[in-house]
Amino acid sequence: MSTLTEQFAKTAYKPKYFIGDRVFGRYKKIPYMATVGNDRNNVGSEEPEVVIHLDLPLQHQGEIITWLIVKHRDIKPLVEIK
Numbered sequence: 596m597s598t599l600t601e602q603f604a605k606t607a608y609k610p611k612y613f614i615g616d617r618v619f620g621r622y623k624k625i626p627y628m629a630t631v632g633n634d635r636n637n638v639g640s641e642e643p644e645v646v647i648h649l650d651l652p653l654q655h656q657g658e659i660i661t662w663l664i665v666k667h668r669d670i671k672p673l674v675e676i677k
Contacts, residue, residue: 610634612645617673622663625653628673632662642666 597605612618616631629647636643644664653660 608636608643611643611667612670612672618645618647618670619673620665620670622653622660622665623655625655627651627653627663629663629670645670 612631612634614631614633617628618631619626619628621627628650630650632646632648634643634645644666646662646664647670648662649660
């Protein structure tokens with residue numbers, strides 16, 4: 596019989612992005628750059644979500660947006676150019 600630690604390690608969600616990772620994407624055709632706040636998979640959710648904090652706020656239809664919840668397919672990692 597396995598311990599709770601071993602069971603959790605086998606069954607828990609393994610994130611693709613970690614806190615502080617830099618990403619970019621588009622929100623309603625508006626490009627943005629952001630920092631990952633949390634990569635999560637809620638119970639009952641079909642696919643994982645990523646909470647991102649935008650570098651610069653977006654304005655869309657009079658609404659100011661400073662953070663977004665997006666799917667993995669909607670963002671890409673930001674590659675550092677040396």
